[in-house]
Amino acid sequence: MVVSQIMNRGGGEEGGGEFARDQIQASENAKSFPWNARTRPEAFDPIQLRTFQPPVGKFLDWWNTRSNLFCCFFPIVRCVFGGGESLIESDNVEKWKRQLGATRYDKKCPDSMKGLWWLKYNHAHEELVTIFSDADFVGTFNEEGTDGYGNWQRVSGVNWSRDYSCFGLILSVANKKEDASVNGYMNMKDGICTTFNSAGRGVQVVYKVNDNEWWKIHYNGNPGEEGEQDINFMYKWLKVLDKDGNKTEHWEEWKKWVDEPLPHENCGSTWLPCWACCLSQTEVTDNMVRPNRMQVVRFKY
Numbered sequence: 001m002v003v004s005q006i007m008n009r010g011g012g013e014e015g016g017g018e019f020a021r022d023q024i025q026a027s028e029n030a031k032s033f034p035w036n037a038r039t040r041p042e043a044f045d046p047i048q049l050r051t052f053q054p055p056v057g058k059f060l061d062w063w064n065t066r067s068n069l070f071c072c073f074f075p076i077v078r079c080v081f082g083g084g085e086s087l088i089e090s091d092n093v094e095k096w097k098r099q100l101g102a103t104r105y106d107k108k109c110p111d112s113m114k115g116l117w118w119l120k121y122n123h124a125h126e127e128l129v130t131i132f133s134d135a136d137f138v139g140t141f142n143e144e145g146t147d148g149y150g151n152w153q154r155v156s157g158v159n160w161s162r163d164y165s166c167f168g169l170i171l172s173v174a175n176k177k178e179d180a181s182v183n184g185y186m187n188m189k190d191g192i193c194t195t196f197n198s199a200g201r202g203v204q205v206v207y208k209v210n211d212n213e214w215w216k217i218h219y220n221g222n223p224g225e226e227g228e229q230d231i232n233f234m235y236k237w238l239k240v241l242d243k244d245g246n247k248t249e250h251w252e253e254w255k256k257w258v259d260e261p262l263p264h265e266n267c268g269s270t271w272l273p274c275w276a277c278c279l280s281q282t283e284v285t286d287n288m289v290r291p292n293r294m295q296v297v298r299f300k301y
Contacts, residue, residue: 019140023150027140030149030185033202035192037223040207041231044215046121048233049285058276058284065125065163065292066262066270074169078296081173085298087164090127090258090291095299097245099159102301103133104243110145110188112211114243118254121235122216123288125168127295130159131237134300137186145188152193153183157298164294172296202228212239212248254291262287 019027054063061067078085088095096116103114113132131154139150156175162168174180184194185201191208194201195216202222207215214237220227238250264283268275276284 023139026138026150027148030139030151030187033185033187033194034223035187035190037202038205038219038229040209040215041217041234044234044236045231046234046289047231048123048235049121049289050282051232052123052285052288053281054284054288058279058281059274061270061273061276062166063123063284063288064262064270064276065165065168065288065290067165067167068270069273070166074164074166077169077173081176082296083176083298085172085296088161088295088297090293090295091255093241093245093247096128096130096241099130099299099301100133100241100243100245103130106133107143108137109133109135110141110143111243112145115212115239115248116241116245118238118240118250119216119235120238120254120257121289123285125163125165125171125292126160127163127291128161128240128297133243134159139186141186141188148186148188150186151183152186153181156180156182158300159297161295161297163292164296165292168292168296172298176298200225206237212250213237258291258293260290262290 056062060069062069078087086095100114100116103109109132115130115133117129117131119126119129132152135152135154137150137152139148141148141150157177157180160175162172182195184196186193193206195204195206197204200222204216204218207217209215216235216237217231218233220230220232222228238254239248240251240254242248262269263286264279266275266278276287279287
């Protein structure tokens with residue numbers, strides 16, 4: 001099997017020559033996935049903003065990214081369970097530049113995929129992630145990230161920020177485990193990847209729109225199952241800093257969402273636990289995707 005001139009992920013001391021056996025096997029496994037079973041939707045539609053109902057409902061404000069619920073315990077949780085976490089402001093570019101700089105010349109990830117990404121419209125209290133920069137790729141990929149199939153995997157405990165909230169701290173502690181990770185198939189030829197979960201290997205699919213934007217979509221079923229085309233969750237991966245830490249076209253929108261007040265408030269927000277009882281369900285979920293100014297993150301470097 002002959003590799004391209006720009007490929008240096010294969011065997012040998014300099015990464016040249018033929019692909020290694022594990023790379024070929026990973027490629028074959030990924031090729032067997034039914035990539036053509038679905039296509040990226042023509043229009044972006046974060047359906048969860050209309051359908052999601054937080055457990056316990058809107059009468060206990062645990063779901064809001066800026067909630068003060070149990071805030072007196074936040075320092076204790078960080079002290080006991082934190083393990084090296086930093087509390088930073090959402091617009092701290094220099095902290096993230098250091099992380100991106102450490103992987104700037106790493107050939108495991110194509111340059112076009114490196115950077116810091118904002119998980120926009122994800123109602124879990126997770127915001128900024130160096131998604132691909134800290135991922136391991138095993139497969140028959142080229143250096144440009146435009147061809148090849150295989151697997152990708154990254155740990156979810158480092159370089160992955162959570163909102164400074166009760167929910168965000170729970171997610172941070174849960175992902176502190178060494179085996180906490182995200183993994184799936186990668187199809188660089190078509191700009192699609194999957195993330196595996198307990199429901200199967202084809203329920204969550206991520207589509208590339210351009211170098212600075214991907215759409216992550218959750219379906220009701222795997223390919224071939226009932227509900228394979230029915231979408232229940234959709235959010236964006238937007239690159240806000242490039243591989244060198246420079247701001248992209250999405251940075252100002254990220255900053256705007258951080259600085260703006262919640263779109264739906266009243267006289268009790270956010271100090272009163274039941275302040276949102278008069279909000280509609282869509283107003284609750286709209287608030288739930290607005291970032292907290294303070295982020296908790298365990299940096300890798």
